[in-house]
Amino acid sequence: MFKLSEIKKSLIVALWFIFLTFPIMVLKVNTIENVIFWRWRNMFMIGIGSFVISLVWRYFQENEESGRKTLALFTENPLAKRIKMGSLSKRPTKDGVIRESNPVIQRTFYGLLIVVALLFPFVNQYQATILTTALFYVTLGLGLNIAVGLAGLLHLGYVAFYAVGAYTYALFNMYYGVSFWVALPLGGILATLFGIALGIPVLRLRGDYLAIVTLGFGEMTRITLENWDAVTHGxxxxxxxxxPGLMGLELTTQQGIMYVYYLAVGLAVLTVFATYRLQNSRIGRALMAMREDEIASQAMGINITRTKLTAFALSAFFAGMAGVLFAAKTGFINPQSFTFMESAIILSIVVLGGMGSILGVIIGALILILLPEYLRGVGDYRMLLFGASMVVMMIFRPQGIIANVRKVYKIDRGGRD
Known part of the structure; x- marks a missing residue:
């Protein structure tokens, strides 16, 4: 049962919601006839709804805290420690090391996901068009995940690399007639150079200072594109x-949409594969070590300068390639396509999905891009529902939808703690 103090707090929350929403939800003014309509029913619905939601919210918070206490009591038990060490539940490998991972399940899931993605356009082509945009953000989210999730470098100007890739294809095609397939790697390479150029002056910056500088870099890129009329058309x-061309074949509009969709799927799969291999490589372990403790990793012999530049370069490369494909899909680009809000959405994808988690970023991108689109039926309330779901998610699941599970390497000591 709920305590009296919790009921009082929920009542206060309900009154505050009624007070804040009263001018919007209760008052309705007809300016033509100068008549005011009082919608008291809305006020009662808001009060009751906010009261119930507040009670449920407090109930789940209390259960979460009690669950943490139970878990703490369990982990203090010596027997539980032995189970955690793997001495009772797992057998060591030949080298005496226990590796807690199951890549077979992950590969099977990714394989099924690819099969569904390949067959999806034949089910509904309109939905495939929407999903193409979501796949762009999957690539962008995974690219930013390298800098933010693996390396721990807060980047608020990531959309600048996206713009570099898009304008690379647009400008080179306009002035030199460069084809899509030539511009695709070229856009990634130029974005990589921009990433290195950004990484050099911010090598000594961390946290908020790094975020401010990267934010300024993104805005500088957009303003330059807006004011350089002679080259970019402002x-x-x-x-x-x-x-995109297909060996000189003429594609209909329907075939062109499907072709771009499959290119987006291929780019997303390439990014997933590259990110997965990066996580399990020496460079990836260096990035994660730098994320945890920069000073300690430097003391262990990791070259921080080279590691940071590598993170910026790899992260920018995938954004540049996504930008080329974006320009080819839309057929028109301007600086307003690359505002700060785009960087905020990409960063939200990484945070919502789970920093460092590949599958989490994929799910986060699909939710953040597809959910507002599918909620168009509720009109202006869709963004309110979207924002409320994000707030609830960050409170009850701050580590993201799928938290990054670290691989554990422990020596079996024959059951000893």
Whole structure:
């Protein structure tokens, strides 16, 4: 049962919600006839709804705290420690090391996900068009995950690399007739160079200072594109960007949509594969060590300068390639396509999915991009529902949808703690 103090707090929350939403949800003014309508029913619904939600919220918070206490009592038990060490539940390998991971399940899941993605356009082509945009953000989220999730470098100007890739294809095609397949790696390479150029002056910066500098870099890129009229056409943007070619074949509009969709799937799969291999490589372990403790990792012999530059370069490369494909899909780009809000959405994908988690970033991208689209039926309330779901998610699951599970390497000591 709920305590009296919790009921009082929920009542206060309900009154505050009624007070804050009263001018919007209760008052309705007809300016033509100068009549005011009082919608008292809405006030009662808001009060009752906020009261019930507050009670449920407090109930789950109390259960979470009690669960933590139970877990703490369990882990203090010597028998539980032996189970955690793996001495009772796992057998050591030939080298005496216990590795807690199951890559077979992960590979099977990714394989099924690829099969569904390949067959999806044949089910609903309109949904495939929407999913193409979501796949762009999957690539962008995984790219930013290298810098933020693996290396721990807070990046608020990531959309600048996206813009570099898009304008690389648009400008090189407009002035030199460069094709899509030539511009695709070229956009990634130029974005990588921009990532290195950004990484050099911020090598000594951390935390908020790094975030401010990267934010400034993103805004500088956008403002440069807006004001360099002689080259980028300024706010007017660049139109008539050619679609990707397929060995000189003429594609219909329907075939072109499917072709771009499969290119987006291929780019997303390439990014997933590269990120997965990076996590299990020497560079990936250096990135994660730097994320945990920069000073300790430097003392252990990790070159911090090279590691940071590598994180910025790899992260920018995938954004550049996604930008080329984005320009080819839309056929028109301008600086307003690369505002700070895009960087905020990409960062939200990483945080919501789980920093460092590949599968979490994929799910986070699909939720953040597809959910507002599918909630268009509720009109203006869709963003309110979207924001409320994000707040609830961050309170009850701050580590993200799928938290990054660290691989544990422990020596079996024959049952000793």
């Amino acid at each position: 706010p007017s943007g660049i139109a008539q960007i050619p679609k």
